[in-house]
Amino acid sequence: MAAFLPHGHIVRGARAGRRNKYGARKTTICGITFDSHQESQDYLKLLARQQAGEITDLKTQVRYDLVVNGVRIGRYTADFTYTETATGRLVVADSKGCPSRDYILRKKLMLACHGIEIVEMRARAKPPRKSRRATCL
Numbered sequence: 001m002a003a004f005l006p007h008g009h010i011v012r013g014a015r016a017g018r019r020n021k022y023g024a025r026k027t028t029i030c031g032i033t034f035d036s037h038q039e040s041q042d043y044l045k046l047l048a049r050q051q052a053g054e055i056t057d058l059k060t061q062v063r064y065d066l067v068v069n070g071v072r073i074g075r076y077t078a079d080f081t082y083t084e085t086a087t088g089r090l091v092v093a094d095s096k097g098c099p100s101r102d103y104i105l106r107k108k109l110m111l112a113c114h115g116i117e118i119v120e121m122r123a124r125a126k127p128p129r130k131s132r133r134a135t136c137l
Contacts, residue, residue: 002118030088039079039095042121046093055082055091062092064111064116076106078118093119 004035027040030047034040042071049055062081066074080093092110096103098118 034060036095036097038097042093042095043080045121046082050082054085054086058082064092064110064114066106066113068109068113074106074109076110079121090116091119092116093121096120096122 025037026035027037029040029043034043044059046055046058050058059077059081061079064076064078065072066076078092079095082091083089084091110116110118
């Protein structure tokens with residue numbers, strides 16, 4: 001299955017291999033493979049912001065070691081990092097549909113170890129499903 005984007009980039013959904021726990025499919029855009037379609041769409045939005053001059057130095061999959069009292073206890077891999085042009089502030093962003101317990105812990109550790117607060121790029125909330133039950137007035 002392939003879809004064509006405005007600039008001639010191709011998106012392909014992975015079919016072979018292990019199924020993702022949350023149903024995400026790997027997607028390739030501009031030669032970069034993303035873990036989900038939402039992450040690839042967030043990348044396109046950030047790329048448009050970079051081309052507009054709002055942000056600079058856009059990077060994907062940046063790793064941070066989580067060290068407490070000199071002991072490395074884990075690693076956090078950010079989906080995106082970029083610098084805001086207006087403020088010069090480094091932003092670490094993560095595409096999230098459903099935050100896991102592991103992610104919540106790593107987010108807190110990033111703040112404690114590096115003083116970096118992670119910005120979550122969430123998909124729009126889906127409208128609630130209509131109940132099939134009859135409602136009484």
